[in-house]
Amino acid sequence: MRNRIASLLLGTALALGASATAMAQDKAVKIGVLTDLSGLYADLGGPGAVVAAQMAVEDSGMAAKGWKLDVISADHQNKPDIGTSIARQWIDVDKVDVLMDVLNSGVALAVNNVVREKNAVMINSGAATSDLTNAQCSPNTVHWTYDTYMLAHSTGQALVKAGGDTWFFLTADYAFGHALERDTAAVVVAAGGKVIGSVKHPLNTADFSSFLLQAQASKAKIIGMANGGGDTTNTIKQAAEFGIVSGGQKLAGLLLFLSDVHSLGLKVAQGLNFTETFYWDLNDQTRAFSKRFAERMKSKAMPTMVQAGVYAGLLHYFKALEAIGGNPHDGAKVVAKMKELPTDDPLFGKGTIRADGRKLHPAYLFEVKSPAESKGPWDYYKLVGTTSADQAFRPLSESACPLVKK
């Protein structure tokens, strides 16, 4: 008898609890793609990230199950101020649940704080800074595609393994460049290589010739480019002019994307080594997605890894919502669910999200093909090496993230 009463009580309690959550939950989700639509990184994320988000919404099949999904987008113009004020307004006024992409490290770190304060979700794909899942990690943030630690680590390690044991660094003279050089140099030395020199150049340098002359004179086997954006493409272009690659030295990009290779052209970019976590021509699934993606782009461009990360990240977010059974409008709760569920998507394969918000998947070292090797438009890379998911990213033992229990 007592048992029956107990179970009755328990049943009522459960029912009450369930109806309470059902009241807070609904099936409407608002997705905000906050990215650089016009500036330096627009080719990397930009309009392509918006297309990727829309494709994820369509491919998820959530609409057929009664969900209402809305995608909006805005340009943060690479300004942290504008980024945070859009984020605040989106979350407060427009009731946006999840912010996607948020490329540019400065903007991402600023938005990270807003998202945490307002208990929304950020699935970051485009920002490079590994701080997002380290010192500044947040229970509301998942960092999907890549970070500087991973790029430095897997590029450095793989190249030393392939015989590139002497390095010279061309480093952009500010925090980001210094961090890239420091991380890579540590890996190179740990793998048995040697750093024989480095030169720091100012950001947005138009002419790299004097720095390249120094790199050439060093006779290092690998010239590591610890810079990004226009600086990297200019270095590569001018290195071709000074005959650096044809002279037997190799260029290693530490932050380089498909869009950069496309804008450089194979003639100039050939022989370049760098790491990405996604390439459109990896397997049948990536090819199928990328073909559909390119058809929807004005420029007919293949997806970059950042855009792929937006698609895959959003799919996993939907999976977590379905597992919860509705949208609780509670960012930390959804992110916890995302970490609990293993990830499996057509672009990055099977993977996991760690306690610090870091998404784990394999990293690939690519070499850019020569024009003769390329069989058609966008056929740019050949796979040189793979670093497994557990090796590629910063181990939790080195983490400064307060969410990680040691």
Added chain:
Amino acid sequence: MQALYAQLLVGLINGSFYALLSLGLAVIFGMLNIINFAHGALYMMGAFVAYFLLNLAGINYWLALLIAPIVVGIFGMILERTMLQWLTGLDHLYGLLLTFGIALVVQGVFQNYFGSSGMPYAIPDELKGGMNLGFMFLPVYRGWVVIFSLVVCLATWFLIEKTRLGAYLRAATENPTLVRAFGINVPRMITLTYGLGVGLAALAGVLSAPINQVRPLMGADLIIVVFAVVVIGGMGSIMGSIITGFALGVIEGLTKYFYPEASNTVVFVLMVLVLLVKPTGLTGRAA
């Protein structure tokens, strides 16, 4: 010591761009009393025109060197006729604001259609490869840039200082009313001068296309450095702006070797020093 020679030579290349751009600014300023903030944007347009000529019409680099400055020059003359000329008689600063606006529009439109990463432009076959000078490997193209821009600069100087047309020009700068009284069409001369200055910027753009990516923002930061060059040199003299341009390029090149951390600030620091010692600039007269 050998490395030093190499850096000196490399510095001359940057100096070529500074010289061409500050020369164009000085020519425009002399006649229109306007500081052309759109100079960087028009430099960028020059590079883009060369890119279009090659990729859409198959017109090679050599013809682009001629066509691009003309196309951009005409664009500049249209700007002058439709907008700049309405500012005559107003404070010079309105010219600065107007051309700043034009620069934003031009750069924004190019960014919208061509993204930010830019387009590649190959070095013409005739100028490929390099020479081993013993102390350095000099890419032929870079040697060409230095020599060609030196020739263009001197030719412009000759045109303005030594020819009849140049004499009219200088006279019109000093006293437009008097020159008009001699039956010379001063407004047309102003338009042509703006076209010439802008054409020089476009020429620099074509020259830089094979070295840098052809990017919408390629001129945006460069123009600020060129402003500092102009402040240092003063805009009173054509030869002065040519020499200051090359000299600052060399100094910047040396800084890249001795103390690379300061190589993007050295021109600005020099500007401060010159202002403290000789506020009118090295060749300038009192304003």
Added chain:
Amino acid sequence: MTVVTDDTLPVTTRAMRDEMIVFAAMAALLVIVPWSGIYPFFVMQALCFALLACAFNLLIGYGGLLSFGHAMFLGTAGYCSGHALKVWGLPPELGIIVGVAAAFVLSVVTGYISIRRQGIYFAMITLALSQLLYFIYLQVPFTHGEDGIQGIPQDHLFGIFDLSKPTVLYYVVLLGFLGGFLLIYRIINSPFGEVLKSIRENEQRAISLGYRTDQYKLLAFILSGTLAGFAGSLKVFVAQNASLTDVHWSMSGEIVLMTLVGGLGTIFGPVVGAFVIIAMQQYLASFGQWVTVIQGGIFVICVLTFRRGVIGEIAHYFRRSL
């Protein structure tokens, strides 16, 4: 810079009365914002920029000096306040003082250098100086390069007012803005302001009357730079970050644009201009690439057809000074 306004008329009691009425109306409107349903963060941001534009206007509208580098004061004060608040853990009032002091020192140094030339050269020099500072901030470690100083604490002002509450923060920012605005108004109408205007109209004559115009210009530059720094320090509490964009030349351009749109040399113009431009950035954010084109277009239109700006045109129509 000869500005086309009517404020060269002698200040009459009627003009003073008009300005006071408009000021009271503006203050009253701003006070009710938190209850109006308008998003307060937007207004706070706009207020910071409005103060910044007013400070800039003090220099160009009344001193005739076009500074194309005013972002350097905004950014310097922002970085210094941010660092003081976050790393040194100072309370808000001291954080603001650190930022304003930094902007003051900077304006003394840059003013001393740049007032050596006039007109266009002055504009180019200030632009070059701010670019120099931009590169320095990019490299020195305390600014954290592209990442900027993030998550700056808001804390309690004077140990009482909790700035993390949006309404409290709003009124603090509003008070800061109104205080700064009144100070500028006072400066403009002081004997110093009158001399400044006379230098703008005809420097040679002012010199021949025995005024040491360089000292007046330097003082105007310092006042303008320091007040711009105050705006930068306030902005730190709103945005909770300090980043390179605040020192970039495009920010200097935006400051010029705000003032130009509102009306150079008008008292209320910069405020209106700041609200217009900030609102435009907010609501056009989804247009992405076209924002800069539109801004450039506004520049061109303003210079060609609309040189008095919004407030300047209104004032001209009613033959009042506003």
